[in-house]
Amino acid sequence: MNTEIALFLVQDGLTNGAIYALLALALVLVFAVTRVIFIPQGEFVAYGALTLASLQLGKLPGTAWLLLGVGLAVAAVELVQALRLGAVARIPVIAFKFIVLPAALLWLVWWAAPQKPVLTLQILLALALVVPLGPMVYRLAYQPLANASVLVLLIISVAVHFTMTGLGLVFFGAEGSRTPPFSDAQWKLGVLTISGQSLWVMGASLALIVGLLLFFEHTIYGKALRATAINRVGARLVGVSPAMAGKLSFTLAALIGALSGILIAPITTIYYDSGFLVGLKGFVGAIMGGLVSYPIAAAGALLVGLLEAYASFWASAYKEVIVFTLIIPVLVWRSLTTHHIEEGEE
């Protein structure tokens, strides 16, 4: 291996690692606020990428129909609850939020997609279609079980992952998609060629991380999420609704997931089920941080990206084996540094 290849692999690893770091942050966020281990994170990556790919082909993305379908399901659940509580006044709001808005979005995308708007608009449309699925999934699958144990919530996560992967196959089909890069620019830096796309990925990841930081430090909702993460009961006592915190954290996770998908789509071909592995690599990073530390999770995710880049150079067939076996030394390390008897939940 010469310096050129080594540096190329570093660039490749850091580009992917930046995506994994974003996902790791979202996973830590969701776990801290809701105790949900968010396995379906990867599906949002795939949905984001494939929705953008459809829009670039001038086709109506399957997610538009999916959003309406899921919206109807949420509306049904909310209506039953509203009727049971006798809160008739809420019915128009529910109908507007979960039926009219998704339907309007469906119509908008149906009208806009064939005209192939500029990339920025396409990205905004893709986000508008995918991100609302986050809080809706929370409402349908997790909110009724918000107080269940971490393990029950984890099994729910795996079930949601199953369903979303299957739905991905229905709405996007089995073929993979790859979108054109945001930028074709290339710079020579000594022996190294830096591609515009990898700068885009790293820049966008960094911007998003800084944005999250500002959100948590300086906005009331960010502070509410932090409060919930530190003490759920305490946050509730001062008026932070757990359902609001849950939906908000899922919205952020869906946003991060969909954006990651949009960023990664020009680099690698994404299939309906690719998200799972991408998301799990974020997990390996998040586990390094014990699912609580943001900086260690991000650093761990970068390490995963680098390891993956070098593994695919030295032993490409064993790339996944090497990346996922990394969890074993991580667990050994954590098990040696943790000392406590866990009292069983439930």
Place this chain on the structure above:
Amino acid sequence: MSRTRVVLGVFLAFILVAPLVLPAFHVTLLNYIGLYGIVALGLVLLTGVGGLTSFGQAAFVGMGAYTTAYLTTVYGVSPWLTLLAGLALTFAVSFFLGFISLRLSGHYLPLGTIAWGISLYYLFGNMEFLGGHNGISSIPAINFFGLALDSARKFDYLIWTLTLLALLSIHNLLDSRSGRAIRALKGGGQMAESFGVDTARMKIIIFVYAALLASMSGWLYAHLLRFVNPTPFSINAGIEYLFMAVVGGAASVWGAVVGAGILTILKQWLQDLLPKLLGQSGNFEMIVFGVLLVLLLQRAREGVMPLVLRYFRAPRRPLPAAAQVLPQRTRPAAGETLLELRGTRKAFGGLVAVNDLSFAMSSGEILGLIGPNGAGKSTVFDLVTGMLALTGGEVHFRGERIDILSARAIVPRGLARTFQHVHLLPAMSVLENVAIGAHLRGSKGVISAALRLERTEEAMLLAEAARQLERVGLAASMHEQAGSLALGQQRILEIARALCADPVLLLLDEPAAGLRYREKRALAELLRKLKSEGMSILLVEHDMDFVMKLVDRLVVMDFGEKLAEGMPQAIQANPVVLEAYLGGVK
């Protein structure tokens, strides 16, 4: 004949006749239900009963399948030997994986299993000598005493024999000393530790047991299909195995077979139906499985078995006759120094909960430990019983320093406790709950339990539990579920459980709380009786009337420090104590 026996008999007859009369397609389905059922049985034990989750069972199935496929095709080894080889390999791998992840909090195991499930799947697919993604074909048939099991119909008998044996072994295991310890893992870990159960070891045992069952299922799979490739050992298969266990539920070992049956048949049906409905091909049953599981966990967390069991009332088994009584430890002579705290200190960060506390009690004494709320009384209990580590000072029991020992090592020295907030296993019978107290008075392990070789010891343990229940006056409720007792009775149950450990010193944390007047009198009577039999008792209690009439001496604590020590009358007149309880007059 009971309904249970009739249904069981019909089922066995069906299994016996089915391969002969059913069409080939249905025999295949039956074979798969058996194969999956074996894996699901392991998960019922691990997840349903033990509260640990694994998504990686498919990888262990693959391990068993690939071991036999490789050894039989390349080296021509007999399948019976490769079964052992597969089990040995799985044992080593699962022991290692369990060892590193089970010490961490509950969710690291499932996450770890997802990661190495994926890792092993890609390993199967990329190893040249395992045939890569094409797999290994022409695996020989199993030869059973000269009879080649080369058709699905013949193989069915082998599968179901092993499935039913696996089921029986887990049924036996759960109904034993080790089984009670395993059932305590979910929700009673601390309590079990305080009666000497090595919970970490129990977790590894059930993890390895589940992995071994999965490996055996893989061995069967390889010889049924005579071909293996990586696909059936993917993480998705691992997730489906867990679905089976959750759908069936842990209320009975039959849940595994029921869950495997429901999911196998449902999958078959959906795989026919959905592609036609959607007009394209793919694994759309995933969608239905996912939604089904979410609904199940939201509406019926215990799976379908409780609904089934409603029609089968479990027969009330008579207590087995015990030939012998468990041996008792030698009691210290009355008046000998029993327990001594020397400058005991416990700090939680900046909060000093117990501040250089020293006192001693002698054998045959009832010593009351009183003080306002938050004085540190329960913390003292946790320090003495080894549930918490000391920050400073020493604790001595019968002349031996015990503060350096673990909770598990302290119990067998003759010290047993009850808890301020009752720690019971509500779904288990009163008798079984009490028998956990006698855990360290038995020694038979998991293997003898699965094979029912420990019945003499088990009878002695249950007889001891029954004896202690009689002693505290709860014998009439012996077979009820512990969760159905009133709070006062649950506290008495905890005393019986502590007595089962054959202690010389009993630590009771607020035993009279929640008891009615008459029950309190009965409790005081019981404690006096225990004292007259030579038992020493350290008592934390708020009911002053109860305490003053019962105890020989009192230690009063406030803000982690000893305020006073002496006879009840002297304490009642002590101005410092009065100020602590009633507030000072300024």
